[in-house]
Amino acid sequence: MTSAPGDLLRGTLNAVLGRTGPGARGEAFAERVLRITHYRDGKRKGPVLTRGGQGAALRLWAGKRVQFVAADGKVGPALRACVRQLESCTVDPPPTRSLDSGMPGPLAQAAGRDAAGTHAASYLEGLETGLSRRLPGVAWSLALQITDRSTWVVSEDGDLHASQWRWSRLRVDACREGGAEAHWTGGAPDMDRLCRVHPLPVLARRMEDQLRGADASPSRRPVCTASTPVLFAAGAAGVVLHEMVHGLEADLLQSGWSRWMSDSHGVSPLLTLWDDPTRPGLHGSYRYDDEGCPADRQLLVRRGRIVGCLGDRLAAEARPDIRPGHGRRPSWQEPPMPRSGNLCLAAGDDQVEAVRGERGLLLVVRDLESGATDPRSGDLTLQVTEGEWLENGRFIAPVSRMVLVGNVVNLMRRVDRVCSDRAADAGAATCSREGAGVPIGFLTPSLRTRGLRVLEEGAAPPETGDRR
């Protein structure tokens, strides 16, 4: 890791803080990212898209006034552009691209990555062949995205925190004659682990289940009402918990926009929930957040009582009981906001097989495409991609492409089973807030709750929100 970005960031931040006056605080941030996406569609190699970039940002604040500027380019020119923006209140014509050096660009080396590209292409080819053999008559579309992100942050104390993050993300789309569709997304820190964690037979089985669910007539299925018990599988339960945790983001709490502000009753006593970005190997892991604070393991709910929230530097300044460590940004072009990293739920005592075998109807949700919640009302929408209906423990119908609506507060209060089968999610979840996504992970056991009702079943267009 070169020290040049650190020196540039430190020097620039000291200069602008010196001009801003006493009491001013802030941070300088630089990022470099490269994404290579390989596609395979209909037994042919698809296009390869490579997308890279670098940029820098400065954020300064004094009291309740915050200034944020960002610019694309290598660290040196980008920081100079940031300073120019801070100094100027009028709009200059956008500057032309700068080709002078500041930091060695990694993208120039990308063209030499033929070996990695060939590996990705042959992996996708092998995957498609294997899937086609197991599920004939299905058209496959595969995308493998490899992301390499490096960040550098310096705050007013002068310390440099550099981080590097790599992730491989696989998306599989299947379409069978007759229109039945299935989708799956997963990821891992590298391709070897991707193959190990999501082996072909498991993938094929999940796609087959989804296709079978899409084929089945919705009229033969029971209807999910507010009193129907719903069992979220280990890992998938994280999506629901994540929607709850949106209301525990410090800026929403401080603005009075969170449902949990006015709610002193807490949630089910079976729930003990914390956010742990320090846990390695999950999608939302990091050592330092995007404000340069060490990753913070934050307890949020202890036995049903809300005891903490996700904080960043601005929130921590306003309230000393809030700890920073969750300030995250999707890119240098956005200021950081308090966001979740890896959400973990303590395992319970119930055995998942026993819960599945209980008398009556049970909707089992194995995978979700997305979730969206209103932080103030707690109204929640979940897009289920895979699941099943059980009656007295016996399978009665598959579920695919179903939208469930409910209220997250009600849902969390009505959790009556937390199982012992804690597992990580598929490794591709993204938290979208105000249109900008950051990677997140879940480590959760299965949990059962009530209070969801079905909005509609069948094929639906993609919706906005936190996505898998």
Next chain:
Amino acid sequence: MKPVADARRAVAAARAAGAGLADAFHRCSHTRFCLDGPGDRFTEGSRLEDGLAIRAWLGRDRDAAWGFAASTDGEPVAKLAERAVWAARGGCGSSGAMPAEERPLPEAGRLPSTFDGELLRASQGELRRRVRRFRKATAVARRQGLPAAISIALTASVIETTLVTTSGTVLCARSTLAAVQVRFPTAFGLCRLEYASCRLSDLEPAPLVALLAAYPAPAGGMARVAVGDGPGSVTGDLVLAAPLVASLVGGVARRAAAAGAAVSWDSGAVLLDDPLRAWAPGTLPFDGEGQVPHRQVLAGPPGRVEGTAPLRLTPVRRSFKAPPAPALTNLILNGVPGGGPADRAHCLVLLEVAASHGSTVLARGVWQRRGRDDLPVLARLDQPLETWLDRQARAGSDPGRFFTGVAFATAPDLILKGVGLRPQP
């Protein structure tokens, strides 16, 4: 001009690296923003985005393969071009869309206006004053019951784009985009209104007050109601507010695009995708492939949609980071006949979409009942928009603003007389 020179060098470098055809797209934008948030926190600043993207094709026709490389970091254009060609080699065998070699060039005199000198000249102080005017205007809505915790975000962007292709096309455009987003807590939760224009002067705060005042203040619970005749239904007027209609026409447009054919409905209303509307936020002087975009009818009466060519959405590059993709630009619903106001003594006003799936929509709104307090409701509509238009919907006030959603969309309020409303348990 440097972007043109860079793009030309990029195309030449791609040819030299072995590409048969190539195009280079440069986009540079300066976006300033002011955010007057809750708790008196005021955030302002700006960002500069600047990047170059190259698409390179190898082979021809069915054997053609293409690759794409984009970068912000000012790496030498030759290296970027090599990367695009490398990506194309990785994608050999793909039947990606080839660029047309003969491209009709937009005529300078016919380009829609998208560049606002006032926005370019506006100082940061001017943007701040504009945000304060919005804040003052929302105080009027507050007096009608809305709480003070409102956040107002204003953004103003200047965008320059350049497209150069191996067939000799060189296209340059300069445009501006201003948008305002207001967030406020209501009985439904945290709500948001957002609209945009190429002109800063189009973002006037006064019309916002009427929209804000329609929302119920955060107190009490929410009732459930289903729209449509059925057992236990009562008859009243139904008003679909402009932001909700703008969201619903987005659904119609996506359906038409997926089917590749315009939706036919019995109403005289016409839904257009118009990338050439002057000052509209989605307007494009040239599309992502360098061709003149064209208006398309996405839905309308049989006389308007029969015999029309299959739909082909405009290939759009909203950023340099991705290759052009078919997208909606400016959705415009017009031709709805005007009519008198709804019976406010007994009327369901639906304001925004809470959730949707297929043709089922959950919408939030207010049930106005004679002699009783307005009741916040969550209403279920089980039929698509055309069903409501077919029932001789009348246009209420026309906002003339483009709301931001799936696409930029403008639509009037729709008023339907004598609709069945069923309270739900």
